[in-house]
Amino acid sequence: EVWNPNGKYRVVSTKPMPGTRWINLLIEQDCRVEICTQKKTILSVEDIIALIGDKCDGVIGQLTEDWGETLFAALSRAGGKAFSNMAVGYNNVDVNAANKYGIAVGNTPGVLTETTAELAASLSLAAARRIVEADEFMRAGLYDGWLPNLFVGNLLKGQTVGVIGAGRIGSAYARMMFLKANGEQPVTWKRASSMDEVLREADVISLHPVLDKTTYHLINKERLATMKKEAILVNCSRGPVIDEVALVEHLKQNPMFRVGLDVFEDEPYMKPGLSEMKNAIVVPHIASASKWTREGMATLAALNVLGKIKGYPIWGNPNQ
């Protein structure tokens, strides 16, 4: 799909993105906007090289793409100056490779903070009250009357909430969960404690760290074993923060332990056994999926690329 074919600067988006504000912004600044509409969900490096072509000033890409040496070299050969991920996380981007080719890298922080925290809070509450299991039960026609023992879950009021990775999103989640307890003392944000203490003491733990070498498999077999048998673990950060094989085993051994997962180690796949676990709620990486946020992310990504092309400041710049 091509907008403003005679525009001076060629900007490629590897996916259609929500709204039209981002397209208009680029068009107003003399860009030709090309949007890849290939059906394939995850584009390969070769697909993206073909999209970049011989002349390309900037690319807006997605977290499913491998933005490493090969792609930055191709973008540089095409005269490119800027790349923006349409995501706050940029573990799929080799920023050093981009720097080597003089290509600016942008991300989209801020607009997704509350939306992502809301999904983490939703998963926490849904896991506590077994909402997905109960929904499946209803749809299967199994409900034949109220029972004292039917889908009894956990009351969160008075429980301890732990946050691992108390950045923008983790802090917003902590505020939401604190509000849930009407601001009363017992729901505690364990920011100041050590991670192992949080894992040992919290009833609900939400993971919000950046994925890098230090946080890969942060939640492993040993750490899972230190958590409460009835704890709830939520992950809306990146899949590899949890050792998913160890998690499946832990869920099997501890039926009262519950997880709410938005992200997975090898997306789009789940490790064997996870989809059968009743004590797991799984959703397809939708933490930032509210209309306002996704339009905002698209707009910021466009501004990032435009910024570099036109010499404006870049909004989300991991190098800063």
Ligand code: DGY
């Ligand atoms: C991000 O932005 O990093 C999320 O994972 C997708 O919104």
